[in-house]
Amino acid sequence: MGSDLIEIGINTAKLLVIFLMMVQIVPLLVWVERRGSAFIQNRFGPNRVGPLGLTQLLADAVKFLFKEEFVPDKNRRFLFYAAPVVALIPGALAFAAIPLSIPIEIDIMGKSYKFLFQGYEVGIGIVFVLGVSSLGAYALLMAGYGSNNKYSMFGALRASAQMISYELALGLSLVGILLVFNTFDFQQIIDSQLTNFVFMGTETALPNWGILYQPLGFILFVVAVFAETNRLPFDLPEAESELVAGYHTEYGGIKMNMFYIGEYGHMLVASALIVTFYFGGYDPIFWTPGELVATYGNVMAALLLHVVFLTKVGLFLWIFIWVRWTLPRFRYDQLMDLGWKTMLPWALANTIITAVVAFWLRA
Amino acid sequence: MSVEVALFYGLSFLIIYFGLGVLMNPNPIKAAFNLVLTMVGVAGVFFHLQAGFLGGVQLAVYAGAVMVLFVMVLMLFDLEKERDAFSEGFLGNALKLISVGLVVSLVINSVLLSSDLQSAKGPGATVVKDAEITKKLADLIFTEYIFAFEILGVLLLLVAIGAVAISRIKGGTHANS
Numbered sequence: 204m205g206s207d208l209i210e211i212g213i214n215t216a217k218l219l220v221i222f223l224m225m226v227q228i229v230p231l232l233v234w235v236e237r238r239g240s241a242f243i244q245n246r247f248g249p250n251r252v253g254p255l256g257l258t259q260l261l262a263d264a265v266k267f268l269f270k271e272e273f274v275p276d277k278n279r280r281f282l283f284y285a286a287p288v289v290a291l292i293p294g295a296l297a298f299a300a301i302p303l304s305i306p307i308e309i310d311i312m313g314k315s316y317k318f319l320f321q322g323y324e325v326g327i328g329i330v331f332v333l334g335v336s337s338l339g340a341y342a343l344l345m346a347g348y349g350s351n352n353k354y355s356m357f358g359a360l361r362a363s364a365q366m367i368s369y370e371l372a373l374g375l376s377l378v379g380i381l382l383v384f385n386t387f388d389f390q391q392i393i394d395s396q397l398t399n400f401v402f403m404g405t406e407t408a409l410p411n412w413g414i415l416y417q418p419l420g421f422i423l424f425v426v427a428v429f430a431e432t433n434r435l436p437f438d439l440p441e442a443e444s445e446l447v448a449g450y451h452t453e454y455g456g457i458k459m460n461m462f463y464i465g466e467y468g469h470m471l472v473a474s475a476l477i478v479t480f481y482f483g484g485y486d487p488i489f490w491t492p493g494e495l496v497a498t499y500g501n502v503m504a505a506l507l508l509h510v511v512f513l514t515k516v517g518l519f520l521w522i523f524i525w526v527r528w529t530l531p532r533f534r535y536d537q538l539m540d541l542g543w544k545t546m547l548p549w550a551l552a553n554t555i556i557t558a559v560v561a562f563w564l565r566a
Numbered sequence: 567m568s569v570e571v572a573l574f575y576g577l578s579f580l581i582i583y584f585g586l587g588v589l590m591n592p593n594p595i596k597a598a599f600n601l602v603l604t605m606v607g608v609a610g611v612f613f614h615l616q617a618g619f620l621g622g623v624q625l626a627v628y629a630g631a632v633m634v635l636f637v638m639v640l641m642l643f644d645l646e647k648e649r650d651a652f653s654e655g656f657l658g659n660a661l662k663l664i665s666v667g668l669v670v671s672l673v674i675n676s677v678l679l680s681s682d683l684q685s686a687k688g689p690g691a692t693v694v695k696d697a698e699i700t701k702k703l704a705d706l707i708f709t710e711y712i713f714a715f716e717i718l719g720v721l722l723l724l725v726a727i728g729a730v731a732i733s734r735i736k737g738g739t740h741a742n743s
């Protein structure tokens with residue numbers, strides 16, 4: 204954690220702030236989702252409460268907190284209450300491991316400190332995030348089994364089948380990235396994307412981003428994370444036309460809200476991962492972080508780069524919402540076919556081709 | 567007692583507690599949840615021992631794979647009937663305890679007998695970065711232990727084929743026994 208009280212204190216505060224970042228982005232995303240869906244469907248959306256309907260969020264939050272607590276009679280008590288809390292864990296753990304900007308080096312009371320712009324540094328970032336996010340489905344299973352309700356159970360079963368099917372493609376599509384950047388570490392992956400793309404020995408104006416090396420891997424990864432986050436077109440676990448609301452049928456008020464926070468947290472992690480692997484992380488295209496530090500100083504540059512990172516993440520969050528309101532839900536057999544018969548072979552092919560090319564180039 | 571030691575003992579206690587839960591719980595679903603928590607605890611110990619790669623793999627592969635167990639349990643078992651089968655009175659429990667004791671003593675003895683391990687630990691051991699450990703692991707698996715690695719692969723294939731074969735003999739998932 205740190206060598207003295209100041210360092211430990213700031214690092215702890217950092218963890219809290221990053222968790223709150225994940226929680227606080229949810230009302231904003233709900234607003235964007237509602238306004239965005241209205242925009243896509245030629246409606247107005249919430250526009251009465253406050254400017255642009257923004258304070259609707261506050262009203263919703265108050266409503267969630269003060270709603271009467273409803274608990275089904277024959278639930279499995281512990282699982283039922285634990286599920287919404289467990290839903291928050293994977294997203295928070297994974298998000299804290301992603302570097303959000305360059306480290307800040309400052310002097311406090313004559314001693315120089317270096318603070319990373321992330322919750323904690325894990326040397327094997329990719330494996331850690333994959334491992335943690337594979338736990339996400341347990342919250343849904345606990346909710347489904349704990350509710351003691353057939354619709355919830357079906358939702359939970361669908362969720363677990365879907366997760367198992369797409370986790371393979373998700374992991375395999377990342378092997379290409381591992382081979383290209385030759386590291387597990389997020390920081391090193393971002394660092395090697397900060398230069399310009401070199402094509403046939405000539406330096407081009409394009410940034411050296413992962414998507415230029417792994418276009419197929421990018422498509423596979425995006426599809427797989429859509430499936431992992433249970434968003435449309437992959438939201439069979441909560442298909443409301445068939446299963447009422449799937450695994451969270453029996454939940455209301457703040458407990459259901461926690462499932463929402465978990466889902467949007469997953470989206471946030473997914474977008475942050477896409478940006479980190481394929482779009483240079485906090486790479487500000489036209490400058491290098493070193494130049495920004497020289498011009499504006501370390502703290503200002505770190506904040507600027509953080510804004511760059513958040514802008515890119517926001518773009519992908521918008522794509523998540525955009526897709527949700529554009530594509531219809533898959534049928535169950537289509538979902539399984541896509542996962543096992545399309546994504547998996549393509550991901551394998553991508554891995555093999557990348558491995559051969561990487562071996563040939565480095566030999 | 568330093569923080570590290572406290573963490574280690576805390577994690578170990580949790581692992582043993584949940585491990586016992588796997589065995590003692592008459593409900594297969596709750597046993598499976600306990601198994602997940604055991605796996606997460608083991609991953610925590612790996613992270614604590616600076617073996618990040620193993621910890622991550624432990625989470626992704628083992629903790630993630632228990633999900634398959636869940637689906638199997640939920641789809642194939644009649645939970646009410648299995649409850650009796652899982653808690654079969656004195657003889658069954660005694661057998662369970664004996665087999666667990668045998669496995670545990672095997673593990674403990676194998677650790678105690680391998681003197682290399684004991685000499686390797688100690689204050690002199692240097693902390694290596696995760697990436698290097700991963701590279702070393704890969705080197706070992708694909709050079710020195712390549713035969714064992716491949717044999718393991720064949721073994722897993724055998725298990726998969728065997729499982730399919732057995733389920734086919736008994737009429738697959740549509741058996742009405």
